[in-house]
Amino acid sequence: MASAKSEADQQELSMGHFGVPEFGWRVPLDHEFPEKWQTLKRLRFLHIVKLIPTIYRYVKFTKRMRALGRRPFIDVIPIPFKPIYGVPIGGIGCGAINRGWKGEFCRWSLTPGIYTYDIVEANQFTVRIQRPGKPVYQQVLYPGQVSSRHLAQAWQWQFPGDQAHYHGLxxxxxxxxxxxxxxxTLVCRQVSPIFPHDYKDTCLPVGVFVWEVHNHAQTPVDVSIMFTWQNGIGADSDKNGGRWNEAFCNEGTEGSTEDSVIGVLLHDEAPSMGCTMAISAASQEGVKVTYCTVFDPNTNADALWEDLLLDGQLNSSTVPAFKTDQDELTAAAVCASCHVEEKSRGKMEFVLAWDMPRVHFKSKGHSYLRRYTRWFGHNGKAATRLCSHALHSYPQWEEAIESWQRPILDEDTYPAWYKSALFNELYFMSDGGTVWLELQEDQSNGGTTCSNGVQDRPCKMTELRKDMGLFAYLEGHEYRMFNTYDVHFYASFALAMLWPRIEISLQDFIGSCVNVIDDESYYQIANGRLATRKQADCIPHDIGDPEEEPWKRINGYYQHDTCKWKDLNLKFVLMIYRDFYQIQDLVFLREMYPKCKSVMETSKLQDTDDDGLIDNSGSADQTYDAWVMTGASAYCGGLWLAALRCMVEMAHILGNEVDAADYSEILDKGRVSYESKLWNGKYYNYDSSNTSPSKTCMADQTAGQWYLRACNLTTDRSGADVFPTDHVHSALATIYKMNVLPFREGRFGAMNGVKPNGKVDSCSMQCEEVWTGVTYGLAASMIQEGLVKEGFQTASGIYHTCYERAGLGFQTPEAILLRQVHRSTGYMRPLAIWAMQWALENRHKGAASEDSVKTTSESNGNI
Structure with a gap:
């Protein structure tokens, strides 16, 4: 919540009267954030010196990519920071359009992996109010001024920002x-079809705007809302020509104009887009809908303004379709008008939809169909049906959203900030470059039977692949790799809890990559050494770069040789067991177990001194890809022990007692080594290198325990702790004391690395960063161990910093630094906040009984 206190209390009461929920992120439209933040542009001199060879190789790599007509997988020049973003519009995997909290349409991600950040000034809502005996009031509902000279002169701008509030949930x-x-009072409610356990409407490229008019006076009033939209996305390509608009009307029952949908289609035939957008409104009892098919915002916007001002309607003239010429813009408008009696209210409903059925990745390889085409077709003519479906269905969507959110919002033990953050961090599910595509026949992963070959009926996993298709989201807006697996480890709780079938299908594809080999050689940017793109018996770092062709060319990350990373294989095992723990489906477990076993065999080879514990190589060989680990490490060693415990359990469930015994033996040996090499009496040392940085207190040192506790698997089969409980509690308490409380009075998150003397470790740029997603994961671990107050306090720093102080809401970065800079805007890992909800709910479940696991594949059908 943000506003002056006494006035804020009044606003809260008023907002509640208009149906706005109590919890969420709220600001007045004239709000200014108290701190001035910037993107990270400068490193410490020591870090620059260390990185000079890497920077040189990156520049060479970038030049080579540009020569191929491609962008590098990571942007070296960060996205310009704008504290303007709000709740995005659209479903999952269909592209997204972000509508800022002031009302501007300001971030576009319709083409996979490509974002544009231009504010399209013609895209606005305008109100006209006429009351008997009073002058006509007509105003663009936007508090700012615009750069377009013609629009600035033709339309009335600068709505008083202190008279409007934005509320995002x-x-x-x-x-x-x-x-x-x-x-x-006007209330605009923006609705997108996002709610759990739905795999149909949740993928639709639509957004609904419900406008309520509250007439407080004793006299009636006539109100019109006009929605204007420019054909395009605010990029230079908008002026390429070849765009045209046409009006449409989807008639209601028995051919009447009542209950019909009236609007304008905005076509773009460019090969890179192939997109038709639609703006429309519901024509129903008491609401008249009119439109303007074509106007040029650069030349005749004043004619549109005067047309609305004249009588509160547009002329609805049918203009013959024509295509724009080079350097010409075209736009359209839809207007809904209603008469509202005294002390009453009216309602008008608008829809924004876009039909972009085909996806082409930069490699110009296969053409893919988006998931929504399964129900709406792929001929590019679905926009009108999408509008009608949205207007008909959005009340059911809102019921589903309410039933999902209400129990959490009503829980008195959850802090208000947490209720806001939990749902608002989900923005990345639609605005994270997400694609959800139909499966092509050559991607069905082979045949109709399970890979174990013992079933002669169609395998449920194969059926799941066909049903769920291909799902991917970017590591970040600037880090363009799909399904980056070391990061998904943190973010995956959101999918596992809300859309588990997507999570299982994603895991299934990752599993299918275990034995994939790609012999392409490349020179690592980090060290210049030659590496192979993908080796057998290891988990991929990612499933591809949108500049190539994801799913077909995996591992688009050229920074390091991730085939030798220490965490990817272990995270696969941990997530497989976590997902099985949730869905309790033996078909899934049987399918995944051989792949888990295969990657564990590879990880065994990383135990260089045969002490039961894998060893890091003295390089950045895990998700902290600029932070070197040597020998035994708290992070990777903990993941290894946790993965061994999961392998023991999976082997036992499947009746592979020989495997269970083998993994138990390694586990017993490894945990002795882990304690003797790393435990220092208060926490686990960063690594066993015996250098100064090795004593650093790492915020993420309990990641293995976090996952085990999430699955109620913290003890071995004899009842002994995998990680001694008192050591875990001591480590978490020390992290809270050293990595959390000293920074901004405990309201900044968890510093990645802090030395025993309390100073921030500066041996690497990543040591002195707070990773937003890691902080959420750490908070979840604290909650699971009973440190609920400490967990909420730890995580609160991310919300207070990003949403309240810096203006980083709906673009939560990977990292924030004390000097008020951030790195990697719009990142996947903060979805880890859903691990906190998993922890809160799991605390009430108690230990899971093994008897609940179904014993035959015929008895379960959860996936």
């Missing part, structure tokens, strides 16, 4: 506009 947002001179 993904996937919905509310903006309340108070117009005291007219005794009217």
């Amino acid at each position: 993904y996937p919905r947002a509310w903006t309340v506009y108070r117009i005291p001179d007219q005794d009217v």
Whole structure:
């Protein structure tokens, strides 16, 4: 919540009267964030010196990519920081359009892996109010001024920002506009079809805007809302020509104009887009819909303004379709008008939809169909049906959203900030470059039977692949790799809890990559050594770069040789068991177990001194890809022990007692080594190198225990702790004391690395960063261990910093630094906040009984 206290209390009461929920992120439209943050552009001199060879190789790599017409997988020039973003519009995997909290449409990700950040100034809502005996009031509902000279002169801008509030609670947002001179309050409710356990409407490329008009006066009023939209996405390509608009009307029952959908289609035939957008409104009892098919925002916007001002309607003339020429823009408008009696209210409903059925990745390889085409076709003519479906279905969507969110919002033990953060961090599910595509026949992973070959009926896993198709989301807006697996380890709790079938299908594809070999050689950017793109018996770092062709060319990350990373294989095992623990389906477990066993055999080879514990190589060989680990490490060693415990359990469930015994033996040996090499009496040392940095207190040192506790698997089969409980509690308490509380009074998150003397470790740039997703994961671990207050306090720093102080909401970065800079805007890992919800719910479940695991594949059908 952000506003002056006494006034804020009044606003809270008023907002509640208009149907705005109590919890969420709220700011007035004239809000200014108290701190001025920037993107990370400068490193410490010591770090620059160390990175000079890497920077040189990266420049060479970038030049080579540009010569091929491609962008590098990571942007060296960060995205310009704008504290303007709000709840995005659209379903999962269909592209997204971000609508800022002031009302501007300001971030676009319709083409996979490509973002544009231009504010399209013509895309606005405008209100016209006419009350008997009063002058007509007409105003663009945007508090800012615009750069377009013609628009600035033709339209009335600068709505008083202190008279409006924005409230974001993904996937919905509310903006309340108070117009005291007219005794009217307008409430715009933005709705996208996002809710758990739905795999149909959740993928639709639509957003609904429900406008409520509250007439507080004793006299009736006529109100019109006009929605204007420019054909394009604000990029230079908008002026390439070849765009045209046409009106449409989807008639209601028995051919009447009542209950019909009226609007304008905005076509773009460019090969890179192949997109038709639609703006529309519901024509129903008491609401008249009119439109303007074509206007040029650079030349004749004033004619549109005067047309609305004249009588509150647009002329609805049918203009013959024509395509724009080079350097020409075209736009359209839809207007809904209603009469509202005294002390009453009216409602008008608008839809924004886009039909972009085909996806082409940069490699110009296969053409893929988006998931929604399964129900709406792929001929590029679905926009009108999408509009009608959205207007008909959004009340059911909102019921589903309410039933999902209400128990959490009503829970008194959860802090208010947490309720806001939990849902708003889900913005990345639609605005994370997400694609959800139909499966092509050559990607069905072979045949109709399970890989174990013992079933002669169609395998449920194969059926799941066909049903769920291909799902991917980017590591980040600047880090363009799909399904980056070391990061998904943190973020995956959101999918596992809300859309588990997507999570299982994602895991299934990762499993299918275990034995894939790609012999392409490349020179690692980090050290210049030659590496192979993908070796057998290891988990891929990612499933590909949108500049190539994901799913077909995996591992688009050229920074390091990730085939030798120490965490990827272990994270696969941990996530497989976590997902099985949730769905309790033996078909899934049987399918995945051989792949888990295969990657564990590879990881065994990383135990260089035969002490039961894998060893890091003295390089950045895990998710902290600029932070060197040597020998035994708290992070990777902990993941290894946790993965061994999961392998023991999976082997036992499947009746592979020989395997269970083998893994138990390694586990017993490894945990002795882990304690003797790393435990220092208070916490686990960073690594066993006996250098100064090895004594660093790492925020993420209990990651293995975090996953085991999430699955109620913290003891071995004899009842002994995998990690001694008192050591875990001591480590977490020390992290809280050393990595959390000293920084911004405990309201900044968890510093990655802190020396025993309390100073931030500066041996690597990543030591002195707070990783937002790691902080959420650490908080989840604290909650699971009974440190609930400490967990909430730890995580609160991310929310207070990003949403309240810095203006980083709906673009949560990977990392924040004390000097008020951030790195990697819009990142996957903060979805780990859903691990906190998993922890809160899991605390009430108690230990899971093994008897609950189904014993035959015929008895379970959960996936």
